[in-house]
Amino acid sequence: MEGTVRDVQTRTEHGGKDAASQFVLNLRVEEYDDALDRVRIVPIEMKGVIFEGSVANGDRIRASGRMRSGTLRVKKLHNLTTGADVSARSYSKIGCAIFLLFVVAMVVFFVVMSGMQPSGQP
Numbered sequence: 001m002e003g004t005v006r007d008v009q010t011r012t013e014h015g016g017k018d019a020a021s022q023f024v025l026n027l028r029v030e031e032y033d034d035a036l037d038r039v040r041i042v043p044i045e046m047k048g049v050i051f052e053g054s055v056a057n058g059d060r061i062r063a064s065g066r067m068r069s070g071t072l073r074v075k076k077l078h079n080l081t082t083g084a085d086v087s088a089r090s091y092s093k094i095g096c097a098i099f100l101l102f103v104v105a106m107v108v109f110f111v112v113m114s115g116m117q118p119s120g121q122p
Contacts, residue, residue, distance in 0.1 A: 005058065007028045029041070045073050
């Protein structure tokens, strides 16, 4: 879907006692036909702990995602006005990347250390 952004709002959702807070970006996008008549208004929501890019009232955007309860849920959108990609990242992807780097570092460490051990032969 493609259209003009209206009513940009941000808020923070707080998780439970062990869950992290995340940012929520809500906006409405007005779609127009070729005669420039407004066809529909689509509410959009993005959630994440980190946002890259920006979007403002009046910007033209292109977005796709999953419609749930009348709201289009997206992970990223393209700002046609500025040319920027706007994306939301969650801890799950960031946490997995950090964990993977940790595992690789540990494997490399053990391989290097095992190569440095004395062989026990004179």
